[in-house]
Amino acid sequence: MFDQVTMKLNVDPLILGALKEDITSEDVSTNCVMPHAQQGEVDLICKEDGIICGLQVFARVFELLDERVNVEFYVKDGDEVTNGQPVGKVTGDIRVLLSGERTALNYLQRMSGIATYTHGVASLLKGSRTKLLDTRKTSPNNRIFEKYSVRIGGGNNHRYNLTDGVMLKDNHIGAAGGVRQAVEMAKEYAPFVRKIEVEVENLEMVTEAVAAGADIIMLDNMDCEKIREAMNIINGKAEVEISGNVTRENIAKLSGLGVDYISSGALTHSAPILDLSLKNLHAVGKLEVAKTHAMSI
Amino acid sequence: MFDQVTMKLNVDPLILGALKEDITSEDVSTNCVMPHAQQGEVDLICKEDGIICGLQVFARVFELLDERVNVEFYVKDGDEVTNGQPVGKVTGDIRVLLSGERTALNYLQRMSGIATYTHGVASLLKGSRTKLLDTRKTSPNNRIFEKYSVRIGGGNNHRYNLTDGVMLKDNHIGAAGGVRQAVEMAKEYAPFVRKIEVEVENLEMVTEAVAAGADIIMLDNMDCEKIREAMNIINGKAEVEISGNVTRENIAKLSGLGVDYISSGALTHSAPILDLSLKNLHAVGKLEVAKTHAMSI
Amino acid sequence: MFDQVTMKLNVDPLILGALKEDITSEDVSTNCVMPHAQQGEVDLICKEDGIICGLQVFARVFELLDERVNVEFYVKDGDEVTNGQPVGKVTGDIRVLLSGERTALNYLQRMSGIATYTHGVASLLKGSRTKLLDTRKTSPNNRIFEKYSVRIGGGNNHRYNLTDGVMLKDNHIGAAGGVRQAVEMAKEYAPFVRKIEVEVENLEMVTEAVAAGADIIMLDNMDCEKIREAMNIINGKAEVEISGNVTRENIAKLSGLGVDYISSGALTHSAPILDLSLKNLHAVGKLEVAKTHAMSI
Amino acid sequence: MFDQVTMKLNVDPLILGALKEDITSEDVSTNCVMPHAQQGEVDLICKEDGIICGLQVFARVFELLDERVNVEFYVKDGDEVTNGQPVGKVTGDIRVLLSGERTALNYLQRMSGIATYTHGVASLLKGSRTKLLDTRKTSPNNRIFEKYSVRIGGGNNHRYNLTDGVMLKDNHIGAAGGVRQAVEMAKEYAPFVRKIEVEVENLEMVTEAVAAGADIIMLDNMDCEKIREAMNIINGKAEVEISGNVTRENIAKLSGLGVDYISSGALTHSAPILDLSLKNLHAVGKLEVAKTHAMSI
Amino acid sequence: MFDQVTMKLNVDPLILGALKEDITSEDVSTNCVMPHAQQGEVDLICKEDGIICGLQVFARVFELLDERVNVEFYVKDGDEVTNGQPVGKVTGDIRVLLSGERTALNYLQRMSGIATYTHGVASLLKGSRTKLLDTRKTSPNNRIFEKYSVRIGGGNNHRYNLTDGVMLKDNHIGAAGGVRQAVEMAKEYAPFVRKIEVEVENLEMVTEAVAAGADIIMLDNMDCEKIREAMNIINGKAEVEISGNVTRENIAKLSGLGVDYISSGALTHSAPILDLSLKNLHAVGKLEVAKTHAMSI
């Protein structure tokens, strides 16, 4: 959740980076024609059906530029929205609205795109005991936004990063000398609040992982038959995640296997954006002029 | 081009941010099982046909973690690659290879995805006088990578950001009091090395823009008929860009209109990734141990 | 223009850097004698005739230290000011006024110095068609302030930096293989919103540059005779900039040549400061004590 | 003193670093169960007798997370507090109170611990002419807090860092070629507002230091007899600091020697924390919902 | 483990912060007397018995200042060291050795202090099934060093921060409406790789926590009798941590209760430093002069 704390500590620096990427010294076009502040208003409109996500981030872009900007929304994150639907309104100095527009929309469109795509995939798992998971295949410097969007779309989050989850893959197992040794070393080394997940490729490894006391077993690229056998071996002694070859087409079939989790990189690396735009910008009233502007040109 | 200068000043800080996003304090899984450095090697393999892009960035991820890592490539940015093709090899401390893998691939997959997608669209314009342009609809904090990928894919770059290009849209024109005034104010205010682009919505505005001496005229959301009429009015006195409603389907038709540029946000906001992975990690030889490691556990 | 957006994104970090340069841990002198907040007022006085510039930046220094400081100005950027004239007043905790004084004045004096100097040179071009340009010869980490000051003083800005303008010099031309090739490569590579400027040293190069379609031709260190010949060759097919050997003495003569632009590094690297100072600090009323101070000593 | 200026420039960045150390992306526990803001109140209670110190810093932690938090104190830095005594109250969104609690207490406990310990040692010097000094043996990235705490506890500050004080030790003296040469070189090189301190190990060096015009002479690890002889040689021509082997047990004896200063690293590197805690968190009234929260889940 | 990756991403920025805290613009004392580089050597000597910890960090301080410095150690982190024992040697430009000395020792002394203290407490648990845990009561901006030191001293790490571990305390339980609800909400919300820990104050809560499927139950401030009863209720269905009132005196008794973990804030907030120092600095050979120095004074 983007509560105030997360916003201040972890989100604001990223938004500022994005704004500086777009404005190296000034918005030349705007400053050419608008030397003075002028209060205005603009509507945020959906141009596709989907799930809206990232409203706080959208608003924050403008607020970071000018705390006097006011953003009002008619929906909330996770709501279904439809083409043509007005979902909000931004009020403030028109120069700020113009300068922040692209960055604010870049966030909102991508986050809504991921929520929409995730929602579509998650709905295929409805009714089953299987939960949909994301991965670490996120856009660099955008993980916090994309993991949140998955959750808003009805998915669940796998580990956030390499520090806060243990996932022992083939190379870790090889280095340790075997599944059992790897799990033992992880239990010895990792903070005890972390579960130990092991990625396995065949049934022998499944047996070893169960015996070693792995908390979660990830069945990598197994076919349905193999998955069923693995489930029998595991028999409730560990949680089960499957991954690889997950498509919209076969996911329904996979959900029938009774696994706990299916993870999909596509949620974050393949979701197209949801189209939204700012329309009907018009001047209104009068801006309470900022202190530093009072005497400028 | 990512020459050494751009890499040092503008790319490195972003890669470091991405790495810190993935490693808050340590790679727990790796450190559980590998307390000591161990030299290893891993292959970079394509898993889809496409255009490779971002090799320098991929290599830089590992080099920023450990300057002793060596990355060798068998292809170069812009080359066509095919499913199964080995395209490079990374050699270094296995712990570094494991810790950097995801971030390096996240960059390479996305950049190659954009180059591949752009290449597909640009090839539809081949033979025409029309160039394909990107937009500012990029992932936040990834513009430098995505604009480069468009170029590698055969597209051209529109302005980099709000500071280095003048684009007068309806609101700027409204604020200025008309097309003529807006162009004049821009010529007065903006550094003289910038061309002045005006976005117009109808033929009256086209006429005004030409008269005002705009360098580039962007025809927004006009149909082919209107575009043809506009072209007649402009008659070579300004460059012409079209935008909006550009799809793979209609782009060929648009290219026949003789405009100078077609811009497409989809190049950066809709391109799926190109799948690549690191395979066959194995230990080799012996790592020349880093000074600070010599006496550690 | 330093609108709110530029202030927040691009100016504030520089001002904070300047303040930290002057205050490593605390203002010892002030804290020795003033353990408590005390509301005060101080006058900003001109001590030389000139053009005032940088009022927003001056105010921002104090506001960044304490948002409750109030700054009032009786003039605006670009106004002529005279020795002895009061131009503003700062009200707030005296400790903040004392701690911010030097940094605020350092900005204001330098910016006003550049505006004043530029104003003097620009006035020599009055009546001609020639505009005065700055260069990139600015104080490190002060470009945004100095380019703005040039504009306020009546000059125009050349490119902001190496990224947002194309200027092909002898070495670029040599690397490309000739003027024509260089211009072609630039048109191919650079974002299409940029004009292409070529620096030429003799009339052959002028001819080539015109033929190649350069947008701007810079005549480097040519005497008046050569410039006249070059103007004949160019004949309106490109804009013309002259540079080098520009002095207050010969600039009037140069302005008669009908070139579009004269650029001068001296505007930013040789302008002396304009003297201003804070005077008559005195206590007034009572400060609404900051929350974090309420219970401190 | 932590006035507003020091707080903004030098303290805030450190507190933000500490908060980010504790919150990488979100406070998961809190967000699990509190999706919405809820106004609450919590008491700050002492759990040991001692000297309170760091109240502003404690408050600032919460204010940096959410400016709407209100912190009220019943004591001020330097006051004696006793086990069980309520010393303040924090009011705000309960989620912010929970997320900031540990970081705020980590600062307050350590600062109060140092103030308490320093107070104990300084009281042993009461009545003598000798002042107690701290050293540079502070926790990395915490010097500003620890030096302040020493002062609040009744101690005095030695130089803040390597830049703002000259202390010529054996190696400096060796490099210069002798005490006299070292003092001369320091007077020549260092900004003239700094005193020159020399660390000496025997009486010959004392004599040389006095002759060379050292402002302060530090007697390193001398016994009382030697110190007395040194004092006779110095005879008021320089200030005298002693250091090394200073314990609670022998400090009273040392204070009788009439030296100006006794410095002790233990003040900052050995002080145990003073126990304080937040108790009785309970919901109250209703939070004025932040703009960005209005429409979130 | 401080492998190369952690060092580059997470440790270096903190060390640089600490160095800048100590050197605002230059080391005046050193620069007074040593205008030129001079190769030297200095010994690192223990001055107390204990467990050494932080050698890599110590070395890194010098390497960040000058990559040509060489640090050699005769021991490794976790080794027992004794008063008077030489444990390493630093070779490089004497100016760098002098300027980095204090910061390097500040890290090493504190880290060794924590390792030594932890080792003492952990040895009291030897032979029992109970592991010793640290807490988040670390020095601000030093957690990564202090958690590592606990591990080197024979302790184990609890969660690293608020993001990577779930700990439901009384206020979380209150907000959720009960232990069961809190656990359910946490399982729903938190990434599935995290265990759920609940802090309980009485036996009813213990029963609820077990029923709700908590992974870890923390018994807060219970006496031995209560702990025994709680252990009976839990009966292996969850891991058990005890906390509060843990002293060197009663810890042996607590270890007999068969709990999984005992956590102690004192490991990081009360450990005194281990005294170490740099001795016998002397010039040797000749420094290969850095490029930028070649022509300086």
Next chain:
Amino acid sequence: MFDQVTMKLNVDPLILGALKEDITSEDVSTNCVMPHAQQGEVDLICKEDGIICGLQVFARVFELLDERVNVEFYVKDGDEVTNGQPVGKVTGDIRVLLSGERTALNYLQRMSGIATYTHGVASLLKGSRTKLLDTRKTSPNNRIFEKYSVRIGGGNNHRYNLTDGVMLKDNHIGAAGGVRQAVEMAKEYAPFVRKIEVEVENLEMVTEAVAAGADIIMLDNMDCEKIREAMNIINGKAEVEISGNVTRENIAKLSGLGVDYISSGALTHSAPILDLSLKNLHAVGKLEVAKTHAMSI
């Protein structure tokens, strides 16, 4: 002195800021025509007589861009140089030489300008006992460079900033209640290694300052007659600084008064640059291609 330590900690971040100011994403002109690395060489030539200063900083600009650049100098900081004199040579990838040129020269020209101007003024004091001092009237974010240049030019440094020197001015004295009280409060509060300087405006204040034990007395804007009277009162009991109305014309007269110091803001705020340029860039040999470039276009 810019030793390695100062360079790494305090200078590098500023140079990087200046480079990023000039290169937002890439050097477009260079990249247009030079897609590949090409080893080259360029001469650094003086174009005016003066004192050279800032060679290390000049070199560092290139080294920060590419560590393989080699810079050789034929002079050292402080040397007199003459128009036309070659003073150094830079060798490396031509693209790096072109991209770094402006920033490197901006530093070198300004620093040499200040050294040259200071040298001129300082020579007027030769033979007297009076030393020339700088002030805090430096360009924002350039103090470290400008204070160093003053020293190289033969001047001395006053306090570096508000933290490391105590200067009690009229407002401090007013707040304290008088000169005596201000000096006492400063001696009580400021770290004891700092001298206490008092700024006085009349002879009564001089008398008070001497009585209060001020270490340095600054006579503000007094005429020669008043200064003489003040010197009589002070009579060696404090150091004496004069300031205000110092010009090249009257400084010789002032030096005859026997004061210890004369401070002048003009040294840093009025010094014109010393003209230097890079000439004769030409390709040589072959660059050892950087790893990340090996496979790029």
